[in-house]
Amino acid sequence: MSDIRPPEGAPIRSAQREGGPVTAIVLVGGGGHCQSCMAVLQSAGREIAGVIDVRRGVAPPGTVWLGDDAWLDTNAARDFVYLVSVGLNRVGPRRAAIYEAILQRGLSLATAVASSAVVAPGASIGPGTIVMHQAVVNAGARIGANCIVNTAAIVEHGAVLGDHCHAAPGSIVNGDAQVGSGSMIGAGAVLLPGTRIGANVMVGAGCVVTRDLLEDGTTWAGAPARKLS
Structure with missing residues (x-):
């Protein structure tokens, strides 16, 4: 699972849908749920740019590992939209924290x-x-x-x-x-x-x-x- 956190002092931004041309999606968090997300996106004809995770080897077959959480702060990150691909098997704040961290960087959600x-x-x-x-x-x-x-x-x-x-x-x-x-x-x-x-x-x-x-x-x-x- 990814351990990303909001950057210090980042402003809260409202969620956005991607607009204009269809944009490739970066999945945030590897593992089993990530594979299920990939299957959904592929069935819908969506392009998957890759996976980010603190663990280097977790990108499922058919996609690539782009980097760890620091990748979200690169200029390249603004060319994509994002989907949290960490699963939720019990109640907890993990998915919400990742979602907010993406928004606080001014990035968009798919x-x-x-x-x-x-x-x-x-x-x-x-x-x-x-x-x-x-x-x-x-x-x-x-x-x-x-x-x-x-x-x-x-x-x-x-x-x-x-x-x-x-x-x-x-x-x-x-x-x-x-x-x-x-x-x-x-x-x-x-x-x-x-x-x-x-x-x-x-x-x-x-x-x-x-x-x-x-x-x-x-x-x-x-x-x-x-x-x-």
Whole structure:
């Protein structure tokens, strides 16, 4: 994983989508999730410029290692857009910190949608978010910045994922449900319609959420969901 941090004293900038001609993408962070991101980008016909990571040998086959975190401060860095390719298997600040470090350098974030994913008209997807193969983002759903909508996950009509969330493979966020920033919905978990989840909440794999879970930073498991911590 990359350990990049914002440069000292850098101003906070709002997220941007890349504009004008399609721009090559640099993936930030190597490893397994990086490989999945590559597959999504390739399916969508996006050009991958390379990978940056503090570990030299982690660039997956088919791409190149551009350098460590210092590369983001080079003049060459401004010729590309960026996607955080560090995965999120548990709730934590890592992906958000990398995202903010990219923005604070005045660089732009890519948004990626797999060729087999479905994003309905009227749905919105924030900068730095990736929608992976066979995922569905339905009408009126709102996905925040730097999110992962993983393989075959479903975000139904009117549902909301805050920034830096992860809807893991096969999870279902039903209509009008709301998920707070930094939260993770585990593989195969189900949020019933209209339920609300707080910030930095971990909903475990296979969990069924039948009521609001608004206490930030908590962990839940089971069907129906019960609090673990």
